[in-house]
Amino acid sequence: MASPVVGITTDLVAARFRDWELESALVPADYVRAVEEAGGRPLLVPPSTGGVDETLDALHAVVFSGGTDVDPALYGQAPHAETNGVVRARDEAELALLHGALQRDLPFLAICRGSQLLNVALGGELVQHLPDVVGHARHRHSGGAYGEHTVAVESGTRLGKLVGEAASVKSHHHQGFGRLGAGLRPTAYADDGTLEAIEDASRRFALGVLWHPEADDDRRLFEALVAEAARYRDDGDGRAGRVF
Numbered sequence: 001m002a003s004p005v006v007g008i009t010t011d012l013v014a015a016r017f018r019d020w021e022l023e024s025a026l027v028p029a030d031y032v033r034a035v036e037e038a039g040g041r042p043l044l045v046p047p048s049t050g051g052v053d054e055t056l057d058a059l060h061a062v063v064f065s066g067g068t069d070v071d072p073a074l075y076g077q078a079p080h081a082e083t084n085g086v087v088r089a090r091d092e093a094e095l096a097l098l099h100g101a102l103q104r105d106l107p108f109l110a111i112c113r114g115s116q117l118l119n120v121a122l123g124g125e126l127v128q129h130l131p132d133v134v135g136h137a138r139h140r141h142s143g144g145a146y147g148e149h150t151v152a153v154e155s156g157t158r159l160g161k162l163v164g165e166a167a168s169v170k171s172h173h174h175q176g177f178g179r180l181g182a183g184l185r186p187t188a189y190a191d192d193g194t195l196e197a198i199e200d201a202s203r204r205f206a207l208g209v210l211w212h213p214e215a216d217d218d219r220r221l222f223e224a225l226v227a228e229a230a231r232y233r234d235d236g237d238g239r240a241g242r243v244f
Helices: 029-037 052-057 088-104 113-121 158-163 220-234
Strands: 005-009 011-017 020-026 041-045 061-064 108-111 147-153 166-171 185-190 195-199 206-209
Touching: 005 029, 005 088, 005 220, 011 088, 029 041, 029 220, 052 088, 061 088, 061 113, 061 220, 088 108, 088 113, 108 113, 108 220, 113 195, 113 206, 147 158, 147 195, 158 185, 158 195, 158 206, 158 220, 206 220
Parallel strands: 005 041, 005 061, 061 108, 108 206
Antiparallel strands: 011 020, 147 166, 147 185, 185 195, 195 206
């Protein structure tokens, strides 16, 4: 049987093509490889508020990828001095896609920025600059390198069933979760008390992690997502959806 199709959201960034520098829809290839290695068929989903239903009709799961900061106006805050790189067009497009996925109970894995967007979509807030809270910047290393640390995972959670009581993770974020959105529960913490993962246990697969599993060799989260995507496809879910 064909592999389940897993959408991966892309960023909107300037990229150089020989003599041209153009706004481009891009995503790191690590996401593509992670989905493929887990048995899925990756399909890149550029930011667009049009055709959301048609896009979701073609997918069996979604990976909401990482990127720049979410516009704080979306959760009722003024921007912090360290909040940067906001691309409102991407925020609005991915919020539309996320709400559509929630309505259908489409499986998804939300990574770093994606997990923050999940919290905002369900009415939550973000901590715009974690160093103000934890007193250090170890969650975001400079020079394009990931910070590595361990997270303690809450027992009785879907995340705990997938990775166990603890996991070594790669992270690169300066923002975090504030007040959690409706239906979300905390599932993993760093040793400084920073909440690192959330999930909605009422849905078939709705996980958000602040770290970057696509940059790691551990494919358990992607394998679980692809397995749930196959069940979603085989169950005939999708267009029927459900009330959000």
